[in-house]
Amino acid sequence: MPVLRVAVVTSDVPFVEGGHLTIARSTVHALRKYGYEADLVLTPQNPFGKQLQAYMATRLTDIREDGLGRKIDRVISFRFPSYAVKHPFHICWLNHRMREYYDLWEELRSQLGFKGKIKETFRRKVFHQIDTYLLKHNVRHLFAQSITIQGRLKKWGNIPSSLLYPPPPPRNYFTDSYQPFVFTVSRLQKLKRIHLLVEAFRHMKNQNLKAFIIGRGPEESHLADIIKAYNLEKRILLLGETDEKTVLEHYARCLCVYFAPLREDYGFVTGEAFASRKSVLTTTDSGGPSELVQNGQTGYIVPAQPKAIAAKLDELVENRALAEKMGNQAYSFISTFSWENTVRTLLIHDKIPQ
Numbered sequence: 105m106p107v108l109r110v111a112v113v114t115s116d117v118p119f120v121e122g123g124h125l126t127i128a129r130s131t132v133h134a135l136r137k138y139g140y141e142a143d144l145v146l147t148p149q150n151p152f153g154k155q156l157q158a159y160m161a162t163r164l165t166d167i168r169e170d171g172l173g174r175k176i177d178r179v180i181s182f183r184f185p186s187y188a189v190k191h192p193f194h195i196c197w198l199n200h201r202m203r204e205y206y207d208l209w210e211e212l213r214s215q216l217g218f219k220g221k222i223k224e225t226f227r228r229k230v231f232h233q234i235d236t237y238l239l240k241h242n243v244r245h246l247f248a249q250s251i252t253i254q255g256r257l258k259k260w261g262n263i264p265s266s267l268l269y270p271p272p273p274p275r276n277y278f279t280d281s282y283q284p285f286v287f288t289v290s291r292l293q294k295l296k297r298i299h300l301l302v303e304a305f306r307h308m309k310n311q312n313l314k315a316f317i318i319g320r321g322p323e324e325s326h327l328a329d330i331i332k333a334y335n336l337e338k339r340i341l342l343l344g345e346t347d348e349k350t351v352l353e354h355y356a357r358c359l360c361v362y363f364a365p366l367r368e369d370y371g372f373v374t375g376e377a378f379a380s381r382k383s384v385l386t387t388t389d390s391g392g393p394s395e396l397v398q399n400g401q402t403g404y405i406v407p408a409q410p411k412a413i414a415a416k417l418d419e420l421v422e423n424r425a426l427a428e429k430m431g432n433q434a435y436s437f438i439s440t441f442s443w444e445n446t447v448r449t450l451l452i453h454d455k456i457p458q
Contacts, residue, residue: 108451109141109174111167113189114182114199115149115158120291123372124183124199127249130273131180131197131450134443140451143170147186155185155202159234162188180450187238195450196243197268198253200369205231206260207367236261247450249370252391268449269396271441272375275348279381280356282424282431285314286385286417287358289351289373292321296365300387302327303410304417305336313421315340315362316354355380359427360420364408367391378402378438383430385416402434 112135114128128144135142147165150158162185170176179191183199204212205228216224239246240263248254248265257263290296301315317327317340324342331340343350355361361377361384370392377384378396384403386393397403406412420427 107139107141108177109170110135110178110180110451111145111170111176111191112142112180112182113145113147113167113186115162115184115186116146117149122291123370126273126372127199127270127370128182130270130443131447133274134447138444138447140447147189149185152204155231159185159188162186163190165189167191178451181243184235187243188234190242192244194243195245195247196239197247197249197270197450198239198257198265199249200253201235201256201260202231206256232260236263239263250392251395252367253369268446269441270370270372270375271443271446272379272438273372274443275352275376275379277352277376277379278356279431279435280353282359282427283357284312284421285316285358286360286362287316287318287354287382288362289318289354290321290363290365292317292319292323292327294323294366295368296321296323297387297408298323298327299330300364300408300410300413301362302330302334302336302340304413305340306334307411307414309414309418310421311339313339313359313417316343316358317341318343318346318351318354320345352380355382358382359424360385360403360417360431362386362413363393364390364413365393366408368393375438375441378434381428381431381435383420383427383434385413385420387413396437398433398437402430402437 112128112132114124132142132144147162148158167179167189168176179189179194181187181189181196184201187196246265247268249270254265254267257265328342331337361382363373363384364387368391374384374393374396384397386397386405387408388405389408394405397405399405404416406416
């Protein structure tokens, strides 16, 4: 019986290693592990204002055969505009559409002048129509990576989908200890809300807890400024970009993980923390992370307020046995997510024609 050949398709943002790309690569790895031929195909994602060209280029990309003229049996796409790829056996495991035209529209609109509002309102309507058509008629089956994504599909387009959470990326997770530091790893941009963690340190009773922050991004200098302004340089350390080994070591040794982005689509940091037996501190409006965290069991879900975050950090640093207990419960939960079942779910819906 011939081996199924699968193209995993997502859009490429140059010099940015987004979560969608990590999950796409993990999907390729899992497909190969479980007996399929698989490769990653990157489609363009142009700068804001030039996305229509990216949709058109993706739509015109012929992905029915590989470079050796062999048939590609299945396509699994992820985010805009990769789901514009045309293929008779196209599965979409949606990460997100162009958020500026969906859940982040009000934030974008508030920054525009009169002419900009008119132009972007029209463009938003066009892209809503394009996305709705593609996700209803261009894909054979649509999976959403979180309930948050499902809700957006229902709200904007009334588009049905099946829920399928991604397992943690396949890495050598381990647990070493529960040392007095909170860890976070993320692109340093406003939506990731690292500033809430910095602000929380001003309200903590315990002055021994530290924070280690790994990542780069446009908010880095701003974070450095407020850390300095609050005299927190010895307690909050910006580590910049590091290698995977260093990231895993910080997961393994931290007390807990902070991850509270604004309405995140999924956020695999939660799963990585759980796989390292660490609880996650998140917020009620974090989207995907708040779906995975069981409040008081595998982490805490609090209002997006520095004092609320500080109170839970104080609680954990004063009770490491609780931090360890919650970490073990988090590990038990995330262990129910497997790439083998994920691959089976993604590929089970259609029989390949003989």
